[in-house]
Amino acid sequence: MADLSKIASLCKRRGFIFQSSEIYGSLGSVWDYGPIGVELKNNVKNAWWKSMVYERDDIEGLDAAILMHPEVWKTSGHVTGFKDLLVDCKDCKKRFRIDQLKSKKCPECGGELTDARAFNLMFKTFMGSVEQEADEVYLRPETAQGIFVNFKNVSIASRRKLPFGVAQIGKAFRNEITTGNFTFRSREFEQMELEYFTRPDESEKWFKYWVDERFQWYLRFGIKKENIRLREHAKEELAHYAKCCYDIEFNFPFAWAELEGIANRTDFDLKQHSKVSGKDLGFFDEETKKEIVPHVIEPSGGVDRAVLAFLTDAYREETVRKDKRVVLGLHKALAPIKAAVLPLLKNRPEVVGMAREIYKDLRGSYKVSYDDTASIGRLYRRQDEIGTLYCITVDVESLTDKKVTVRDRDTMKQERISIDKLKQYIDNKIK
Secondary structure, eight states: OOOOOHHHHHHHHHTTTTETGGGGGGOOOEEOHHHHHHHHHHHHHHHHHIIIIOSSSEEEEEEOSSSSOOHHHHHHHHHHHEEEEEEETTTTEEEEEEGGSSSOOOOOOOOOBBOOOOOOEEEEESSSSSGGGGEEEESSSSHHHHHHTTHHHHHHHHTOOOOOEEEEEEEOOOOOOOOOOOTSSSSEEEEEEEEEOOOGGHHHHHHHHHHHHHHHHHHTTTOOOOGEEEEEGGGGOTTOOOEEEEEEEEEEOOOOOEEEEEEEEEEHHHHHHHHHHHHOOEEEEETTTTOOOOOEEHHHHHHHHHHEEEEEEEEEEETTTTTEEEEEOTTTTOSSSSSSEEEEEETTTHHHHHHHHHHHTTTTTTTTOOOOSSSSHHHHHHHHHHTSSEEEOOOOOOOHOOEEEEEEEETTEEEEEEGGGGOOOOHHHHO
């Protein structure tokens, strides 16, 4: 397992992840995804969406707004209950979560700490042209409530019968004290969240189903079995709305920690929103001919945590002919760049021209790169570090035999392929 400093260094050096607003001294625990990182992040989201929505016939998609009516957050309990107990150091002025302290002294300078105070974790802003006359609104701290308030809209529009789910990927914001473990806990992050609505008497069956389904998803996309585990929440850990909950935990470089949570939220959310809004969010079950309030199973994972887990799990160092080779052995579906076209001689216009034509022919269906800025050995190492699946080398012989050399990332084996069959070859390998 690579240490976190190596992962963070690779991410900055190769264009995966940058600290936000770095030229101004950075903004704490907020991150920008660079040219390679945004491809990986999109691939993780696409893999989740495909698994949840395209490959199933019982789930619909949704993209709810970040800004919601403030009553939503009062009803859900976030305004009064979504708080951390924090203390401040009287000397260095740094702030800490009380549950993360091992003593009554400041962990940074040893100074005296203030009494604990409760801080709401939601970011507050104003809606309206004049702040004094504007309404307070919040940046959503989770995506789930957008699904609950749209439950009736989705069920009617899609003519769904129970059980069915609503999937959403979107930004969320929490103004919490972070632990400094790179992107693990951020103030601005993305969630991949499913709310699966079931008959009350079937909720336990579907809860067990989704715990297994979500665990297998990470294995399916390359996480090693020894780096992932399930942990059931103790009763005192459970959220006020949850009947039971499991965390899928990953063996991050700093500790085993939550990658995704699967909770049985019962009928809490729909009942609460029905009660406060005055709008009936019940569901007429055609099978039982009864009006019921569905129970909800919620698998909720973080995009950013998933990206960090996939990066960490895929990172490996090897020795090849006495040289160190760093490789990101990412799953084919997640690899940011599927193929790289590398002309062996950049001072030969014919070779460069042929390489450019191959690059143009391959791009479009997936991300392909072109690089002629170093020796072939350095180019290979550069592509290995970002997880590129196949390197395509165009050499002088390519001009006469109309073939190129294709190198596999994981085996480093090379194969000579006809240019007219190259696209099909790469397509087949990827699929």
